[in-house]
Each structure stands twice: as C-alpha cells, then as structure tokens.
Amino acid sequence: MAISPARTNRTTDPMDVPDVVVERLPLYVRVLASFEERGIEMVSSEQLGSQLHMTPAQIRKDLSYFGRFGKQGRGYNVKALALRLREILGLDRTWNACLVGVGRLGRAIISYPGFAPEGFKIVSAFDMNPAVVGTTVDGISVDAISEIKPVVERLGIAIGIVAVPATAAQQVIDCLVEAGIGAILNYAPISAHAPGKVKIKNIDPVMSLQSMTYYLKT
Amino acid sequence: MAISPARTNRTTDPMDVPDVVVERLPLYVRVLASFEERGIEMVSSEQLGSQLHMTPAQIRKDLSYFGRFGKQGRGYNVKALALRLREILGLDRTWNACLVGVGRLGRAIISYPGFAPEGFKIVSAFDMNPAVVGTTVDGISVDAISEIKPVVERLGIAIGIVAVPATAAQQVIDCLVEAGIGAILNYAPISAHAPGKVKIKNIDPVMSLQSMTYYLKT
Incomplete structure (x- = not known):
C-alpha cells in the first residue's frame, strides 16, 4: 500500500x-x-x-x-x-491573562465583558501603587509588580495586558517577558517591543481613526 | 494638441x-x-x-x-x-472629536496622549450622570448628552468616541449620527451599527488576542 x-x-x-x-x-x-x-x-x-x-x-x-x-x-x-x-x-481553549496597571484604563479593562465569552480570562492584576496593592477589583486581587513571576507561573498565565502609563510600559513589558509571558496586549501609547519569541500587539485607536477620516474629508 | x-x-x-x-x-x-x-x-x-x-x-x-x-x-x-x-x-489636517461617556474608560481616553500628535483633538465630552455633567476632566468640560447636537455643530466636531456601557452604546451612537457626526470610534463591547454614510469602528482587543494565541499554542 x-x-x-x-x-x-x-x-x-x-x-x-x-x-x-x-x-x-x-x-x-x-x-x-x-x-x-x-x-x-x-x-x-x-x-x-x-x-x-x-x-x-x-x-x-x-x-x-x-x-x-x-x-x-x-x-x-x-x-x-x-x-x-x-x-x-488556538481558539478552542481558555487562556489565562493578567493585567498590569490598575488605574482608570486597567479598571475599565478588568470590567470589559468581551473577553470571557471568547475564552480570555483575566485571573490576576498587578500595580506598583502601594495604595492599590492588596485591594480587589471586580473579584481580581491586585498584587505588587514584584509578584508577577511567581503568580504567572502558579496560575499558568500566558497573556499579559499592559495598561500602565507610557513611561512605565517598556519596563513592565520586560518584566512580563522575564516571567515567561508569551503574548502581550499593550494599551500604553508607545509602540512597544518584545524579544523575538514573545508576541506583542498595540491597541491602536489612532489607526482606526486614520482610516475613517478618508470618508470624512469627502 | x-x-x-x-x-x-x-x-x-x-x-x-x-x-x-x-x-x-x-x-x-x-x-x-x-x-x-x-x-x-x-x-x-x-x-x-x-x-x-x-x-x-x-x-x-x-x-x-x-x-x-x-x-x-x-x-x-x-x-x-x-x-x-x-x-x-485626510491626515493633512486636524480633526475635532467629542467623547461620550466620562467613566473609567472615558477618562482614560481623554488623557490618552496618542491622539493629539496625529491631529485628533478631543474638544468636548458628554455624560448622562448629573454628578459628572458640569465638571471638567483634563481641561475638557462635560456636558449633558442632550447638548450633543448644538455642541457638535458649534465646535465643528466630525468624530465621536463612544465609551459608555454596552447597554447604552447604540442609543448614544444614534444621538451622534443625529447630530451630524461622520465617524464613530466605539469602545463599548458591542458590534455597533451606524447608517450607511456614517463610518464606525469598534476597538476590538479580542481580535488582537485571537491572532496572538496562534503563537502561544505551539
């Protein structure tokens, strides 16, 4: 045969x-x-x-x-x-994600109802502000940034969502990479980089606006 | 000739x-x-x-x-x-935009530093919460949603940014369309619609995650 x-x-x-x-x-x-x-x-x-x-x-x-x-x-x-x-x-399974930066934007992301139905679950959050660390936001406890690595390993987190100010973003991304995160969704307004194997996507409202202006100007 | x-x-x-x-x-x-x-x-x-x-x-x-x-x-x-x-x-000019929904996400959008350098200027904000109407956020005064039409006309606003909860989003979008807005950037987690001539873009973090999982699963 x-x-x-x-x-x-x-x-x-x-x-x-x-x-x-x-x-x-x-x-x-x-x-x-x-x-x-x-x-x-x-x-x-x-x-x-x-x-x-x-x-x-x-x-x-x-x-x-x-x-x-x-x-x-x-x-x-x-x-x-x-x-x-x-x-x-890889959309036939659930993915655990963590959020870094529990400010205005971070809180909005935690309460965003669009992730869960598509299999993305925010299971952990981190911040550098001592006033926020130890609190709970929508059922998610906020840990210090120094805890990223042990928490990521313990909870099997593959995705990091970054919602810190632009000035802190690259450092946070480096932390996530160091912790073994494989994919990063970056909301900070910088065009962030990650080493070759780690994937990063920047949420880019400007690019969305830039294609709509085509229709406005006419 | x-x-x-x-x-x-x-x-x-x-x-x-x-x-x-x-x-x-x-x-x-x-x-x-x-x-x-x-x-x-x-x-x-x-x-x-x-x-x-x-x-x-x-x-x-x-x-x-x-x-x-x-x-x-x-x-x-x-x-x-x-x-x-x-x-x-149409990127060779400045575009005036308004924001509807001055909650966590809305405030994050107002303070987003990525718009201005690309020619997008948030000049006005609206909310339905009486406690927020009349206040000022990052120098932008917040008006009642009922004021959308006159403010949009007075300030020559072409772009509306929607950051209200999902349940209110379609109604707000209809208001913006009625006010003569030509392009809408929707952050609410609904796949919003607008009549033919009006352009709408949904900020879609899930789609960004969905292509990164390709690399995670391997």
Missing part, C-alpha cells in the same frame, strides 16, 4: 507563516461564522474574497500555509474550515 | 473604494514613513509587499484605486506616495 503524498496533513512550520497572514485569520473566522449563521455550507475563495475585499488568489495563498482546505471547483466547507482555523489559532 | 487619457489624474469615486482597502492605507503610510526614515527614496510593490506580507499584485491593485503612482520598473517615490496617501486619508 502506497502512501499518497497528497494526503499528508503536514503544514508549514508555525513560525514560518508571516505574521500578517496570521493576523488575517481571525477575520476569516468571523466571516466564516457569518456564512455559517446564514446556513451556507460551501464557499469559494471568490466569495470569501468579496467579503474581505481581497483577491481570491490572496485568500488561497493565505490558507495554503496551513494545509489543503478547498476542493477544486467546490470551494471550502464553511464549518470544517472555521473549526480548523479556530484550532490553528 | 491631444489630451492623453493616460495622463488624467481622475481617481475612483471615494465611496467606490472597498472599505478594507481604505483600512490598509494607514498601514502603507506607516511602512512608507519607516522607509523614509531610513532615507530610502524609491520602493517597489515587491518591497512594500514584503514588509506587509502581501502580494505585489495586491499592493498594486489597492493603490490603483487612487490613481497612478508607480513607474514601470522604477517603483514608487516614497515621499510622494506617503504625502499623497496622507492627503487621500
């Missing part, structure tokens, strides 16, 4: 996929979810492309990093592709 | 450009700025594509909506393209 090379499920090394392609996957997941809600079973790269305003070739190229999904002439199975992309993105 | 049709500067109707293409333009502006900082005068669609991990064809297609920029075989003039894209996006 011969093993057909076409049937292998081998995909590209995760680290070899361009970041920008990975960043587009959650968009694909949402568009697929909307197709699924409408009871659509199969979609073509043309249909996906028309929703996302990308060329079908770009869609096929993006997906090709992760394996062979589509069938020539039949398109993609909506449910199977959505499920597989969620698996690929 | 014949008028060469190839020399016309006519571009597509602004409303005919797909939103997703417009959303990519600020990325182009940033990448071009980084080329400019490094003293690079000309870039090819291949170089832009390699920075953004997009195919050169996609780059050329995106830019083609706005005119003819590149020269066959020479690429794009970095400075000229950046300047033109900033003009196209």
Whole structure:
C-alpha cells in the first residue's frame, strides 16, 4: 500500500507563516461564522474574497500555509474550515491573562465583558501603587509588580495586558517577558517591543481613526 | 494638441473604494514613513509587499484605486506616495472629536496622549450622570448628552468616541449620527451599527488576542 503524498496533513512550520497572514485569520473566522449563521455550507475563495475585499488568489495563498482546505471547483466547507482555523489559532481553549496597571484604563479593562465569552480570562492584576496593592477589583486581587513571576507561573498565565502609563510600559513589558509571558496586549501609547519569541500587539485607536477620516474629508 | 487619457489624474469615486482597502492605507503610510526614515527614496510593490506580507499584485491593485503612482520598473517615490496617501486619508489636517461617556474608560481616553500628535483633538465630552455633567476632566468640560447636537455643530466636531456601557452604546451612537457626526470610534463591547454614510469602528482587543494565541499554542 502506497502512501499518497497528497494526503499528508503536514503544514508549514508555525513560525514560518508571516505574521500578517496570521493576523488575517481571525477575520476569516468571523466571516466564516457569518456564512455559517446564514446556513451556507460551501464557499469559494471568490466569495470569501468579496467579503474581505481581497483577491481570491490572496485568500488561497493565505490558507495554503496551513494545509489543503478547498476542493477544486467546490470551494471550502464553511464549518470544517472555521473549526480548523479556530484550532490553528488556538481558539478552542481558555487562556489565562493578567493585567498590569490598575488605574482608570486597567479598571475599565478588568470590567470589559468581551473577553470571557471568547475564552480570555483575566485571573490576576498587578500595580506598583502601594495604595492599590492588596485591594480587589471586580473579584481580581491586585498584587505588587514584584509578584508577577511567581503568580504567572502558579496560575499558568500566558497573556499579559499592559495598561500602565507610557513611561512605565517598556519596563513592565520586560518584566512580563522575564516571567515567561508569551503574548502581550499593550494599551500604553508607545509602540512597544518584545524579544523575538514573545508576541506583542498595540491597541491602536489612532489607526482606526486614520482610516475613517478618508470618508470624512469627502 | 491631444489630451492623453493616460495622463488624467481622475481617481475612483471615494465611496467606490472597498472599505478594507481604505483600512490598509494607514498601514502603507506607516511602512512608507519607516522607509523614509531610513532615507530610502524609491520602493517597489515587491518591497512594500514584503514588509506587509502581501502580494505585489495586491499592493498594486489597492493603490490603483487612487490613481497612478508607480513607474514601470522604477517603483514608487516614497515621499510622494506617503504625502499623497496622507492627503487621500485626510491626515493633512486636524480633526475635532467629542467623547461620550466620562467613566473609567472615558477618562482614560481623554488623557490618552496618542491622539493629539496625529491631529485628533478631543474638544468636548458628554455624560448622562448629573454628578459628572458640569465638571471638567483634563481641561475638557462635560456636558449633558442632550447638548450633543448644538455642541457638535458649534465646535465643528466630525468624530465621536463612544465609551459608555454596552447597554447604552447604540442609543448614544444614534444621538451622534443625529447630530451630524461622520465617524464613530466605539469602545463599548458591542458590534455597533451606524447608517450607511456614517463610518464606525469598534476597538476590538479580542481580535488582537485571537491572532496572538496562534503563537502561544505551539
């Protein structure tokens, strides 16, 4: 019995996929979810492309990093592709996160109801202000920043959310990296950096405004 | 003397450009700025594509909506393209914005130092809490929500930033639209809608987390 090379499920090394392609996957997941809600079973790269305003070739190229999904002439199975992309993105589990900086913004983030339904759970918070350390915010106890490493290890925290002032942000990010955090969501208004293996995303309201002004000026 | 049709500067109707293409333009502006900082005068669609991990064809297609920029075989003039894209996006001027919802998050937004350097100025704030109305936050006076329309008209405010709880968000957005606001940045955790002509962007930290988990799970 011969093993057909076409049937292998081998995909590209995760680290070899361009970041920008990975960043587009959650968009694909949402568009697929909307197709699924409408009871659509199969979609073509043309249909996906028309929703996302990308060329079908770009869609096929993006997906090709992760394996062979589509069938020539039949398109993609909506449910199977959505499920597989969620698996690929690691969205089929719960992730523990910690918050650093329990000021105005940090408190707003702790009370943000959008994280939990998507599997992101803030389980711990840190601050450098002695007046705040030892208090509890929305059920989350606030520890000193010096406690980051032991708490992160004890609670299996993989994600750090940074809501400290700009001047303190890089130092806090370094602490999180040192503690073994793998992904950082940075709300501080600096374009923060983290060493190669650690992923960082900056919440960037300015970029959102910058594409809307296109419509305002006309 | 014949008028060469190839020399016309006519571009597509602004409303005919797909939103997703417009959303990519600020990325182009940033990448071009980084080329400019490094003293690079000309870039090819291949170089832009390699920075953004997009195919050169996609780059050329995106830019083609706005005119003819590149020269066959020479690429794009970095400075000229950046300047033109900033003009196209309306980033060559200052925009007045108002904030609705002066709670934890709203106060954090008012004190966010990232807006002003990019030409976005919060000039007014609104709240429904009588204890907050009439006060001043970081130099911005807080008015009642019923004052939105006259204040927006008086101060020439084009952008509304929404930081109210999810349950109040849609109603506030409707108020802003009624007042003539053209673009809304929504921080409330709902996928808010606005009528066709009004643009709305939801700040979406979950989507940022969703692409980072890709690297965590490996």
